[in-house]
Structures are given as structure tokens and as C-alpha cells.
Amino acid sequence: MGKGRLEAFSDGVIAIIITIMVLEIKVPHGESLDDLAPLLPVFLSYVLSFVYVGIYWNNHHHLLHASTTVTGAMLWANLHLLFWLSLFPFATGWMGENHFTPLPTALYGVVLLMAAIAYYVLELAIIRAQGPDSLLKKAVGRDWKGKLSPLLYIAAIVMTLISTALAEAIYVAAALIWLVPDRRIEHVLPAHHDH
Amino acid sequence: MGKGRLEAFSDGVIAIIITIMVLEIKVPHGESLDDLAPLLPVFLSYVLSFVYVGIYWNNHHHLLHASTTVTGAMLWANLHLLFWLSLFPFATGWMGENHFTPLPTALYGVVLLMAAIAYYVLELAIIRAQGPDSLLKKAVGRDWKGKLSPLLYIAAIVMTLISTALAEAIYVAAALIWLVPDRRIEHVLPAHHDH
Amino acid sequence: MGKGRLEAFSDGVIAIIITIMVLEIKVPHGESLDDLAPLLPVFLSYVLSFVYVGIYWNNHHHLLHASTTVTGAMLWANLHLLFWLSLFPFATGWMGENHFTPLPTALYGVVLLMAAIAYYVLELAIIRAQGPDSLLKKAVGRDWKGKLSPLLYIAAIVMTLISTALAEAIYVAAALIWLVPDRRIEHVLPAHHDH
Amino acid sequence: MGKGRLEAFSDGVIAIIITIMVLEIKVPHGESLDDLAPLLPVFLSYVLSFVYVGIYWNNHHHLLHASTTVTGAMLWANLHLLFWLSLFPFATGWMGENHFTPLPTALYGVVLLMAAIAYYVLELAIIRAQGPDSLLKKAVGRDWKGKLSPLLYIAAIVMTLISTALAEAIYVAAALIWLVPDRRIEHVLPAHHDH
Numbered sequence: 001m002g003k004g005r006l007e008a009f010s011d012g013v014i015a016i017i018i019t020i021m022v023l024e025i026k027v028p029h030g031e032s033l034d035d036l037a038p039l040l041p042v043f044l045s046y047v048l049s050f051v052y053v054g055i056y057w058n059n060h061h062h063l064l065h066a067s068t069t070v071t072g073a074m075l076w077a078n079l080h081l082l083f084w085l086s087l088f089p090f091a092t093g094w095m096g097e098n099h100f101t102p103l104p105t106a107l108y109g110v111v112l113l114m115a116a117i118a119y120y121v122l123e124l125a126i127i128r129a130q131g132p133d134s135l136l137k138k139a140v141g142r143d144w145k146g147k148l149s150p151l152l153y154i155a156a157i158v159m160t161l162i163s164t165a166l167a168e169a170i171y172v173a174a175a176l177i178w179l180v181p182d183r184r185i186e187h188v189l190p191a192h193h194d195h
Numbered sequence: 196m197g198k199g200r201l202e203a204f205s206d207g208v209i210a211i212i213i214t215i216m217v218l219e220i221k222v223p224h225g226e227s228l229d230d231l232a233p234l235l236p237v238f239l240s241y242v243l244s245f246v247y248v249g250i251y252w253n254n255h256h257h258l259l260h261a262s263t264t265v266t267g268a269m270l271w272a273n274l275h276l277l278f279w280l281s282l283f284p285f286a287t288g289w290m291g292e293n294h295f296t297p298l299p300t301a302l303y304g305v306v307l308l309m310a311a312i313a314y315y316v317l318e319l320a321i322i323r324a325q326g327p328d329s330l331l332k333k334a335v336g337r338d339w340k341g342k343l344s345p346l347l348y349i350a351a352i353v354m355t356l357i358s359t360a361l362a363e364a365i366y367v368a369a370a371l372i373w374l375v376p377d378r379r380i381e382h383v384l385p386a387h388h389d390h
Numbered sequence: 391m392g393k394g395r396l397e398a399f400s401d402g403v404i405a406i407i408i409t410i411m412v413l414e415i416k417v418p419h420g421e422s423l424d425d426l427a428p429l430l431p432v433f434l435s436y437v438l439s440f441v442y443v444g445i446y447w448n449n450h451h452h453l454l455h456a457s458t459t460v461t462g463a464m465l466w467a468n469l470h471l472l473f474w475l476s477l478f479p480f481a482t483g484w485m486g487e488n489h490f491t492p493l494p495t496a497l498y499g500v501v502l503l504m505a506a507i508a509y510y511v512l513e514l515a516i517i518r519a520q521g522p523d524s525l526l527k528k529a530v531g532r533d534w535k536g537k538l539s540p541l542l543y544i545a546a547i548v549m550t551l552i553s554t555a556l557a558e559a560i561y562v563a564a565a566l567i568w569l570v571p572d573r574r575i576e577h578v579l580p581a582h583h584d585h
Numbered sequence: 586m587g588k589g590r591l592e593a594f595s596d597g598v599i600a601i602i603i604t605i606m607v608l609e610i611k612v613p614h615g616e617s618l619d620d621l622a623p624l625l626p627v628f629l630s631y632v633l634s635f636v637y638v639g640i641y642w643n644n645h646h647h648l649l650h651a652s653t654t655v656t657g658a659m660l661w662a663n664l665h666l667l668f669w670l671s672l673f674p675f676a677t678g679w680m681g682e683n684h685f686t687p688l689p690t691a692l693y694g695v696v697l698l699m700a701a702i703a704y705y706v707l708e709l710a711i712i713r714a715q716g717p718d719s720l721l722k723k724a725v726g727r728d729w730k731g732k733l734s735p736l737l738y739i740a741a742i743v744m745t746l747i748s749t750a751l752a753e754a755i756y757v758a759a760a761l762i763w764l765v766p767d768r769r770i771e772h773v774l775p776a777h778h779d780h
Binding site: 397398401402404405406408409410412413415417418419420421422423426437440444447448451455569 | 587590593594597598601602605608609660661664667668671672674675678679682683686688689692
């Protein structure tokens with residue numbers, strides 16, 4: 001199993017996830033502004049999820065870029081990550097349609113949390129496959145982002161009991177932390193242009 | 196992050212957008228011509244959007260073809276463009292189902308406008324990444340199409356207050372301007388065959 | 391614009407078309423055989439369309455395989471073909487849900503006819519791009535399949551006025567004619583393995 | 586027709602199948618745990634199908650990896666496999682929405698059975714194309730997994746008459762058998778990195 005196939009399949013799945021999320025913004029029957037207004041929270045949750053899936057796509061590529069071989073463990077760790085990402089459309093739609101009420105907001109955080117854990121597991125699987133001199137291990141260093149994010153998602157899930165606005169603010173903040181691509185990997189790895 | 200991955204992911208997202216738009220043409224329950232007739236405006240708006248997404252795919256490739264490296268700014272400018280393109284199915288469906296009434300027609304123009312701006316931002320990001328001797332800068336020249344299009348979309352949005360037929364005519368005209376692939380880039384760049 | 395990009399984009403669109411057609415087989419609410427039975431015509435029309443899209447994918451690749459450069463005319467001829475293929479899910483769903491009644495069966499034939507014409511136009515665009523010594527022109531020869539198919543579709547469309555069963559039989563027969571990949575092109579072109 | 590195109594198209598179709606299955610988990614209108622609870626069986630059937638499609642993607646790649654040329658028979662055997670895989674979203678949705686009642690559970694088994702047979706037919710087509718010294722034939726050996734799985738699916742289909750819980754247990758067990766990638770092929774084939 002070559003790396004190229006794994007990348008192409010992951011690209012395909014992530015491209016579909018990011019696009020079918022938009023199907024949750026159901027076309028309203030009326031033609032007035034009043035028909036459009038209830039879609040605003042659905043739209044906002046779509047924007048947030050689009051950014052999150054974009055971040056995952058970006059970081060996923062940095063991760064695989066740093067890897068050379070594909071083991072069975074990596075393959076299933078990757079499918080495990082895609083599984084949780086595939087729940088984004090559902091979690092996004094439910095949170096948006098219910099205007100950011102507590103339970104849907106908490107479930108959104110659970111999906112974010114599980115995806116973050118799955119990403120971390122994939123990172124470990126790649127590092128293990130690379131052995132003691134793992135280039136990726138050096139590249140990610142202590143990976144404070146990877147460790148902080150799950151804590152933020154847990155904080156946001158608990159926060160939904162008190163204020164969903166604050167929970168959403170945490171989701172936005174956690175996205176902003178990741179928005180910058182992981183330059184640590186870029187610095188360690190030599191310059192490289194895919195064909 | 197290599198250019199190949201960026202192209203493949205964008206291809207995937209655009210292929211999905213152009214295809215799921217057709218899902219807005221809901222299969223009618225009846226079997227007569229009367230059941231099919233109300234779908235005509237939905238079909239016409241689908242044709243228009245299919246052409247627009249085709250234009251974006253075409254020009255997007257000319258743009259990336261002219262670029263050599265991928266920077267973080269380019270990556271997010273590209274995702275930003277894909278975001279606005281992903282709203283085509285919604286805007287198309289709403290305009291079609293409401294038979295080209297003013298507000299849906301104006302919203303369609305807003306999505307066109309935002310996509311045009313996002314395309315322009317991506318162009319700037321690539322030119323900046325290429326530095327003062329940017330090949331793309333030379334290739335696009337003054338880019339009169341890129342500057343005229345947003346003005347046409349704004350004109351059409353305002354026009355929906357007076358006549359949606361005229362607004363639609365502007366959308367069609369703006370598409371026709373772009374229908375010819377951007378030969379300027381082809382002329383400056385040396386011949387090249389991907390695979 | 392390289393051939394590889396055109397192939398990859400077409401592959402993506404055709405892969406999505408062949409897959410979203412299955413969404414027209416709506417999951418029934420009941421759990422008995424009586425709930426499943428009304429889906430039989432939808433399923434049968436899905437099988438027919440799956441075979442047709444498979445044929446187009448197959449022949450499309452033989453066509454592009456025989457081509458070396460990509461012109462603007464080829465690009466738009468290709469998008470034009472993809473446009474008609476993208477209407478397969480709608481035409482299939484309407485014909486299936488209405489149990490092969492005349493008008494939906496005729497519309498299905500119209501989509502088949504337009505796709506066949508679009509395929510022929512793409513063939514001509516490639517032959518023209520290759521000039522007087524066109525390898526593809528030699529390969530397709532007189533192209534009796536490409537000329538017979540539209541006649542069969544027209545015959546089937548007219549036939550829906552008399553017997554939809556006969557019209558469907560013609561669609562099945564026309565598919566069987568194409569089911570064998572176009573060996574003419576294989577014979578003329580030298581052996582070739584994509585990377 | 587090169588192997589790369591066949592792999593890319595299959596990747597695309599499988600990526601779409603695995604992702605649109607999630608659309609069967611319909612976003613509930615309410616926002617409480619009671620609204621979410623009925624979705625548990627739909628979710629569980631999604632997990633099972635996600636694993637199955639993941640297994641097919643994985644093994645499909647090992648299969649094609651072991652092959653060198655693409656014949657017409659292989660191409661149609663591959664489309665035949667994709668056809669049965671494309672019915673996973675429907676079978677999964679029907680089984681989940683009906684809470685694992687007998688008929689939907691049996692139909693799920695039928696789709697699994699047909700996909701397993703289609704996979705076996707593809708295997709035979711590749712072995713035949715490779716001739717008497719087939720590398721794949723050596724690699725798969727007696728293929729006890731490929732022969733046991735259909736028997737398990739048949740057992741589960743019959744079992745739905747007695748206990749759907751036992752039938753589901755068999756589906757899970759059959760998935761676990763396949764979860765380990767087919768190391769036999771890996772052992773015989775030399776190490777290989779795509780592109």
C-alpha cells in the first residue's frame with residue numbers, strides 16, 4: 001500500500017465531507033428575507049465546520065508528507081480519523097438547526113474531541129512506524145497544539161451546561177490556534193514539491 | 196505541501212459541487228408534462244451554475260498551472276474560494292425554485308461576487324509568492340476580466356430591484372466573457388503537459 | 391491544461407454521478423417486503439443507468455487515452471458531455487419512480503441521446519486537434535456504434551408512444567452494444583500502462 | 586486502460602460511498618437526548634458499514650497492487666464490485682432505521698454476499714489475466730477468508746429467521762476476520778511505494 005493511494009483516498013473523503021455539509025443548508029421554500037433568516041445559525045455552523053475540515057485537511061497532509069511508508073496500523077488509524085470527520089455534517093447540521101442549544105453544541109464538541117484524538121493516534125502510528133529516529137517526532141516536538149485542543153473541546157463540552165455562547169467561543173478559539181499550518185514540520189523537513 | 200495535492204483536492208471539491216447541484220432538481224412525483232414544467236427554472240439555473248463552475252475549474256487550473264510553490268496564504272486563499280463555490284448549489288436551488296424572484300436572484304449575485312473576489316485574492320497570493328518577477332503577474336496583465344466581473348455582479352444585484360430578467364441577462368453575459376479560457380496565461384507560459 | 395487534470399476531473403464527476411444515483415432509491419419507512427417491492431423499478435432503472443455510466447467512463451478513457459494535447463474546444467466539449475451525464479440521476483429517478491411510464495421513459499431517452507451527441511462532439515474535437523493524421527480518426531474508423539446509438543435512442547423515444555416495454559428493450563440493447571470496450575482504439579494504439 | 590485510472594476511479598467511488606452513508610443519519614428536528622436516541626441503531630449500522638467499506642478499500646488495493654495489466658474483464662468485474670458496494674448506503678440505512686428487524690438485516694447480508702462474490706470474481710479475472718504464473722494466485726493461496734465470508738453471510742441471512750442479534754454478531758465477526766489486511770499478498774510481492 002503506497003502513500004499516494006492513502007493520500008488520494010483521504011483527499012477524496014475529506015473533499016466530499018466538506019462539500020456535503022452544505023446540503024444541510026436546506027433551500028427554503030419562500031423567497032423573502034424572513035425565509036432566509038432562520039438559516040443564519042446553520043450557515044454560521046457551516047462556516048465553522050468548513051474551517052475545521054480545512055484545518056484537518058491541511059494538517060493531515062503535513063502529517064503524511066512527513067511519513068515515508070504506510071503500515072496497517074497507519075491505514076486503520078487514518079480510516080478512524082476519517083470516520084470522525086465524516087460525522088461533521090451531522091453534528092454541524094444538528095447544532096445549526098437547533099440554533100446552538102446545549103446538547104447539539106456539546107455533541108459537536110464530542111465529534112471535535114474524537115477527531116482530535118484520532119488525529120493524535122494517527123500521529124503516534126506514523127512516529128512508531130518511523131522508529132527511534134522519527135523525523136515526524138522531531139517535527140511535532142512536544143505538540144502543544146495537539147495536547148491543548150482536546151482540553152479546549154472538553155472545556156467547551158462542560159461549558160454548554162452554563163453558556164453555549166462561551167462554548168462556541170472556545171470552538172472558534174481552538175480553530176484559530178490551528179489555522180496557522182504546522183510550521184514545525186515544514187521547518188524540519190527539507191523543501192519538497194509534489195510532482 | 197505540494198501543488199499536486201492542492202490541485203487534486205480542489206478538483207475533488209469542484210467535481211462534487213458541480214454534481215450535487217443536480218440534486219436540487221428534485222424528482223417530481225407525477226409523470227406528466229405538468230409535473231415537469233415547474234422544474235424548468237430550476238433546470239435553467241442549473242445550466243447557468245454548471246457553466247460558472249466549469250469556468251472556475253478551468254481558470255483555477257490556469258492559475259495553479261502558472262504557480263510553482265504553495266504557501267500557507269495560497270492554501271487558505273484557495274479554501275476561501277472553494278467555500279464560496281460550495282454555496283453555488285444552495286444559491287442555485289433557491290433562485291431556481293423561486294423562479295428568479297428578486298431576493299434569490301440578488302443572493303445568487305452575492306455568491307458570484309464573493310467567489311470572484313476570492314479568486315482575485317488567490318491570484319494576488321500566488322503573485323506575491325512568486326515575487327517581483329512573477330510569471331503570473333505578466334500573464335494576467337491588467338486582468339480586465341477579473342476587474343469587470345465583480346462590477347457586473349454588483350450591477351446585477353442592484354438591477355434585481357428593477358428587473359430580475361435584466362439581472363439574469365448580466366449573469367449570462369458575465370459568464371460568456373469568461374467562457375473563453377484565459378489565453379493570456381497560455382501565451383506567456385511555455386507549453387506543458389501535465390499528467 | 392494537461393490531459394491528466396482533464397481525466398482526473400472527469401473521473402471525479404463520473405464517480406460522483408454513478409454513486410449519487412443510488413440516493414434516488416429512497417430508504418422505505420416500513421420493514422416488510424411490501425415496502426420494498428415498489429422500489430423494484432427504481433432499482434432496475436438504477437442498474438441500467440449504472441451500466442450506461444460505466445460504459446461512458448470506459449469509452450471516455452479510451453477516447454482521452456488516444457489524445458495527446460488538450461485544447462479549449464476539447465475542454466468545453468468534455469464539460470458538455472459531463473453536463474448531460476449529470477442528468478442521469480434525475481432521469482433515472484423519474485423513470486424508476488413512475489414505473490417506466492411513457493413520458494419519463496422518453497425523457498430518459500432524450501438524456502441518453504444528448505449524452506451520445508456530446509460524446510460524438512468530443513470525439514470530433516479530439517480528432518480536429520490531432521490534425522489530418524489523427525490517430526483517433528483511424529482508431530474509431532467509421533464509428534458505427536457512435537452513429538447507431540443515437541438512432542436507437544430516437545427509435546426508443548418514439549416507441550414510448552406505443553410501448554414503453556419495447557422502448558426499455560431498445561435501451562438495454564443499445565447498452566449491450568457498447569458493453570464491449572472499444573477494441574478498435576486498443577488495436578491501433580500501442581500498448582500503454584498509466585503510471 | 587492503465588491501472589492508475591482504474592484505481593483512481595475506484596478510490597473515488599468508494600470514497601463517495603463511505604461518505605454518503607452518513608447522509609442516512611438524518612438530522613433530527615428536536616434538540617433533546619430523546620430526539621437523538623432513535624438514531625443509535627442507524628449510527629451502529631453506519632459504524633459496521635464504514636468498517637466493511639474500509640476493508641473493501643484496503644483489500645481492493647492489495648488486489649490491484651498485485652496486478653500489472655488491466656483487461657476488459659477486470660474492468661467490468663471491478664464495476665460489478667462497485668455496483669454492490671454502492672448499495673451499502675441503502676442497505677445500511679434500511680437496516681438502521683428499522684432497528685435491525687429480520688428482513689432489512691437479511692437484505693444487508695445479501696448485499697454483503699453479492700459484494701463478496703463480486704470481489705472473488707474480480708480476483709479470478711486478475712488471476713486469469715496474469716496467466717499460469719499468476720503472482721496473485723500464489724499470494725492469495727487457498728484464500729480461506731474469501732471462501733469463508735460468503736458462507737458466514739449466508740448463515741447470517743438464514744439466522745435472521747431465528748435471531749437478528751445472532752445475525753448481526755456474524756456480520757461483526759466476519760468484519761473482524763477481514764480487518765487485518767491481507768498480509769499474504771504483502772509477503773509475496775516485493776516492497777513497493779506508489780509514485
